[in-house]
Each structure stands twice: as C-alpha cells, then as structure tokens.
Amino acid sequence: xxxxxxxxxxxxxxxxxxxxxxxxxxxxxxxxxxxxxxxxxxxxxxxxxxxxxxxxxxxxxxxxxxxxxxxxxxxxxxxxxxxxxxxxxxxxxxxxxxxxxxxxxxxxxxxxxxxxxxxxxxxxxxxxxxxxxxxxxxxxxxxxxxxxxxxxxxxxxxxxxxxxxxxxxxxxxxxxxxxxxxxxxxxxxxxxxxxxxxxxxxxxxxxxxxxxxxxxxxxxxxxxxxxx
Ligand code: C5P
Numbered sequence: 001x002x003x004x005x006x007x008x009x010x011x012x013x014x015x016x017x018x019x020x021x022x023x024x025x026x027x028x029x030x031x032x033x034x035x036x037x038x039x040x041x042x043x044x045x046x047x048x049x050x051x052x053x054x055x056x057x058x059x060x061x062x063x064x065x066x067x068x069x070x071x072x073x074x075x076x077x078x079x080x081x082x083x084x085x086x087x088x089x090x091x092x093x094x095x096x097x098x099x100x101x102x103x104x105x106x107x108x109x110x111x112x113x114x115x116x117x118x119x120x121x122x123x124x125x126x127x128x129x130x131x132x133x134x135x136x137x138x139x140x141x142x143x144x145x146x147x148x149x150x151x152x153x154x155x156x157x158x159x160x161x162x163x164x165x166x167x168x169x170x171x172x173x174x175x176x177x178x179x180x181x182x183x184x185x186x187x188x189x190x191x192x193x194x195x196x197x198x199x200x201x202x203x204x205x206x207x208x209x210x211x212x213x214x215x216x217x218x219x220x221x222x223x224x225x226x227x228x
Contacts, residue, residue, distance in 0.1 A: 001099030002047040003120060005040045005072075005164075006090035009033055009061065009106035010054045010079020015211050021057050023106050024064075025216055028223030032210055033061070034068060035109030040102075041070050043116045047098065048072050051106070052079040052090040087187055088176055094169060100124060102166040103187050107210045109219060110228040111164060118201040123166035128191045130166075131203035132159040161186060162203045171196055 013022035023033040030038075033051075040046045049072045053061050058076055065073045077093050079086030087103055094101055100123055104111060115131050122129035135158040143150045165187050167175075175190035184190055188198045206228050210216050222228045 001124060002095075002097050003045055003100045003102055003166075004094045004098040004169075005046050005049045005102045005104060006087060006094070007033070007036060007040065007049060007051050007104050007106045008079070008083065008086050008090070009057065010052045010086040010089075011083070011107065012054070016213060016216075018213060021054075021060075022210065022216075024057060024060060025210075027109055027210075027216065027219045031064060032109055032216070032219075033106040034064060036104055036106060036111050037065070037070050037073070038068070039111050039113065039116065040104070041072050043113055045117060045120050046072065046102065048074045048095070050074060050090045050093045051076045052086045053077070054079060082183065084176075084180065084184055084187070084190070088180060091169075091172065091176065099169055100166055101169045101172055102164050104164040105209055108163055108207060109210065110204070110206050110208065110222065112204065112207070115201070115203060115207065116164060119164050119166045122199045122201050123168060126197065126199050127171045128165075128167045128188060128196050129199040129201055130161050130186070130188045131164055131207065132161045132200040133203045133205055133207075134158070135160050136205075159200055160203075161188065161200070162207050162209070167191060 009023045016022040024031045119129045139153045140149045179190045179193045
C-alpha cells in the first residue's frame with residue numbers, strides 16, 4: 001500500500017522566542033525541519049511527502065526542498081489555525097493511490113528509520129499506530145486549572161505519545177468527518193473516538209519536539225554527543 005507522509009510545519013512557534021522561525025532554526029548545521037524530511041526521503045516505505053506550511057515560511061521551505069533534493073515532496077500546502085486543521089489540509093492533498101498516511105511533527109527532528117518502519121507496519125496491520133515512550137515523571141492531575149492536586153495518576157499505564165503516527169487513510173478520514181470539530185492535540189485522539197484501537201510502538205526519549213529555545217539547545221547537545 002502506498003504511504004504518504006504529512007509533515008507539519010504550520011505552527012506559529014509562539015513558545016519559541018526567537019527572530020528565526022522555529023522550523024528553520026539551525027540544529028547541527030541544518031534547519032530543524034530538514035532532519036525529519038531527510039529521514040522520510042530516505043525511507044523506502046514512504047512514497048511521497050506533503051509539507052503543511054505556514055504562509056510565512058512557505059517560500060523558504062520550497063527553496064530548502066529544492067536545494068536538499070527532497071524529491072518525494074509532492075506539494076507544500078498551507079495549514080490551519082489548530083494542528084488538526086493543518087493535518088486536514090494535508091489529508092486533502094494526499095493522492096488517491098495512497099492507502100496509509102503517516103503524520104509527523106516537523107518540529108521533531110530525530111525520528112528514526114526504525115520508528116517509521118514499525119509505525120507503518122502496525123498501521124497497515126491494525127489501522128492506527130503511534131510512537132510512544134513510557135512516562136518517566138510522576139504525573140498529577142490538578143483540581144480544575146488551579147495548583148491543587150486532585151490525584152496522582154498510575155504511571156505504569158502512562159505513555160508519552162510522540163509522532164510519527166500512522167493510519168489507514170480511510171480510518172483517518174472517517175475520524176475527521178465524524179469528530180473533526182472536537183479539539184485534540186494529536187491525530188490519534190480523533191481515531192480513538194471512532195473506537196478504533198490505536199497501537200503504541202516504541203519511540204525514543206531522544207525523539208523530542210522542539211517547542212522552546214531550551215529544546216533547541218537540548219537538540220544541539222544530542223547532535224554534539226552523537227546521541228541521534
Ligand atoms: O503546537 P504543537 O507543539 O502541538 O505543534 C506540533 C507540530 O504541529 C509542529 O510541527 C507545528 O509546526 C505543527 N502545527 C501545524 N499547524 C498548527 C499548529 C501546529 O502544522 N496550526
């Protein structure tokens with residue numbers, strides 16, 4: 001089944017306080033988004049790539065795609081207000097021949113070849129799969145939005161979910177049709193509402209999402225240490 005990857009790069013990067021747009025900030029000698037595009041370009045299981053961009057960086061992304069010979073990028077489309085709106089824009093650009101859609105945050109540079117392989121094979125087999133790691137921290141739920149603890153969650157059953165996430169295209173389309181208006185922070189959130197079981201396949205703690213400048217410093221340190 002042909003696989004299309006949707007790479008998200010349409011966030012405002014508001015929590016990333018810098019003059020350079022977050023997705024273009026340099027990590028280990030190349031723009032942040034180039035890391036995951038390179039990995040997907042090289043993966044034989046990925047047929048083509050759709051980049052969902054904000055209008056502010058689209059021209060620069062186009063130049064990057066050309067200069068880096070990311071030949072699998074079939075189009076660059078504009079995103080929406082929320083992350084899920086951007087995914088929906090990307091989904092609209094997926095070709096008819098694709099049976100599996102892989103969604104990845106452009107802000108997550110260190111996705112590995114193995115993660116892509118395992119999330120794709122789990123999605124082909126089960127319909128929906130995400131990459132995740134066991135939570136290391138103690139997580140407490142507060143009363144309302146205030147700083148008072150309501151309860152401590154059972155860590156042995158908690159996972160930090162990352163991207164890539166992969167789905168049979170029909171499953172993801174159905175999830176958007178039925179629940180697209182519900183606010184979620186990842187794509188699997190909509191698929192869960194359909195009642196489709198979402199498989200978790202092993203991610204890595206190094207598969208970080210660069211949100212703040214501190215994350216970018218951490219990402220550079222991982223590159224320097226040869227940890228990615
Ligand atoms: O906001 P969040 O940290 O969840 O963003 C994760 C990824 O989704 C980032 O790569 C960001 O560029 C992308 N995004 C998007 N469109 C939005 C919001 C986020 O493509 N409206």
